[in-house]
Amino acid sequence: MLNTRRGRPPLLTMDDEERITQLLEAVAGGTGVKAAAAELGLSLSPVYRLRRQNRRFRDALTVAVRAGRSTRMQPVKHGTESTYVNRGCRCERCVPAAAAARAGRKQGARGGRESSG
Structure with missing residues (x-):
């Protein structure tokens, strides 16, 4: 048959359940999708193509990405501007x-202009 x-x-x-399981476990463990796919010898294209075509995989990958993001965020020192900017953390601390640091820089910039002129 042709x-x-x-x-x-x-x-x-x-x-390919074994590879999908390995990919999802790696992503949930904090590895990025690109690095997890590379560990399996894949580029991003097949992963994102399957995500686009299959709702179950899309949902599982979304859950894994969120879990991995929270795993990566655990050892971070919260309550700093750098965590807000570099890690994308939007927690209550x-x-x-970040707002206080921006306000301080704005205040410093205004004060610097007024005294120089």
């Missing part, structure tokens, strides 16, 4: 710290 599909077969399918 293959009616054109091109190469997909590199990642829902039938980092948001006011």
